[in-house]
Every structure is written in structure tokens, then in C-alpha cells.
Amino acid sequence: MNLAEGVQIVSLGVLAFLMLATSLGVVLLDNIVYSAFLLGGVFISISGLYILLNAGFVAAAQILIYVGAVNVLILFGIMLVNKRQDFTPVRNAWLGKAATAIVCFGLFALLSTMVLATAWPISSGPIAGDAALVEIGKHFFSDYLLPFELASVLLLMALIGAIVLARREFLPEEMVDSTDEVLTLPERRRELTSTPRQ
């Protein structure tokens, strides 16, 4: 990274503020559509942090996969599950939230003391920089070849599993009767599809 030190510090501060604010919005806002859009903000600011960490390729992959695929998938999920229901209030819900908040603050305190107390062996050697892409490619096809191939098998399994889980086996009764309409995609019961239509 060829930026000056001050520019790096300022952009780190701006990105950190953006990331924390948007992630708090994801967790705390009531409207889930706002949460989904703010989640895109979290992903984009994290990819900015990756650029500060001299990793342009992973930053681009982060934007492509998270904002382009995962966030859009979550938005589709929200639209498919668009039931406007008010959740029935649970008794003493604030107690659980307060306890969770205390536990999370404690975890953060523990982690931050650990981070600040550890003497990290910071390397002062050369930085890969723009050659990182070549290095990642070498890793993928030499010492991380087996995880790389397993990842492709896992993606195929996830694809098939998602289709099998989300596929609607049959339509409810009132929709089965109206399948002779044009421009609809009939997904009838299996035993109905095998019988000849009148």
C-alpha cells in the first residue's frame, strides 16, 4: 500500500466507524429489510479494510461473493418469507437481552485484554502486495490442493441440497385445481402428474 501513514489511519477510522455502525444497525433495527441493506454496508466496509491490509484480490472477492451473492440471496429470502407478523411478546424478554449484552461485553473485554497483552511477533519482512494473487494461486494448486477440490465438491453438495430443501413438493389444494391456466408453472402432486389429463 503506497498511501501515506495519515491517510491510512484516517481511512481505517472511517471504515471502522462505518463497519461498527452498520453492523449495529443489522442487529438492532426492527425492519429486516433495512437490516439486509445495512449488511451490504458491513461487507463493503470490510472489503475496504482488506484493501488497507494489502489484499486487493480478497477485497474484490468479498464484494463479488458477499454483496453480489449472499446479500442478494438474503434479500430474496426476505421477500419469499414476507409475512408481516408481530411476534408475540415473550415475558421478561429484556432480561435475556440484558444478560446477552453483559456476556458480549465480557467477551469483548476478555478478547481486547488478550489482544493488547499479547506480544505479537510482527514481521518486518517484505510484503507480497500485488503479487498476492500469484501467491494465492500457487497455494491453491500446491499445498492447499485437497481443500480447494473439496470446496468445489462442497459447493456442488450445497447447491443440490438447497434445491432439494427449498423445492415445493406440491401446491396447496386450491391452487392445484387451477392448473389449466396459461402462463403458470404447474407444480402438481407427483401422483397427479403421472395421470393423463382430461
Add this chain to the structure above:
Amino acid sequence: MELQYFLLLAAALFCIGIYGLVTSRNAIRVLMSIELLLNAVTLNLMAFSNYLDPMVIRGQVFTVFVITIAAAESAVGLAIVLSIYRNRDTVDMEQFNLLKW
């Protein structure tokens, strides 16, 4: 000193993600909180890769793997949420008692 900034940031993101994971009642928000957790972990990995291992960058390789797994996880998770929504007609986490005994 900059490594600590990134680690603290990742720790804060992780704690926010855990808070959302435990307290949210919409099942899709739980999936979003899991994405926040995964992003906190990858931010840690990238910081270590840049400051402790800048020439061999194994952390970036692991980050790419984590991003891959996260994409698969969110696809399967949303499929499970859709299938539960069809069967139970709700996405309220308090009303899912499928795995209780």
C-alpha cells in the same frame, strides 16, 4: 501497533454478531448474524496474514476458503428457513421447537 486495531475491530464485530445471534427472533436475522461472525473471523485472518506472515499469505488463502463456505452455508440456511416457513407458517425463533425434547 496497527495489528491491534484490526484485532479489536474484529472482536467488536464478533461480539455484535453473537448478540444478534442470541437475541434476534427472525430466523433470517440469525443468518445475517452468522455472516457477521464469519466476517469477524476473516478480518482476523487477514490482519494476521498481513502483519505476521506477509510473504507467504496463508491467511488470505484461508479467507478465500471461509468465503466459499459462507456462500454455501447461506444458501443451505435460507433453504432450511424457507422449508420451515412452509411447514410452520412462521419465522419466529421462539416458536421453533423442532429440536427440543
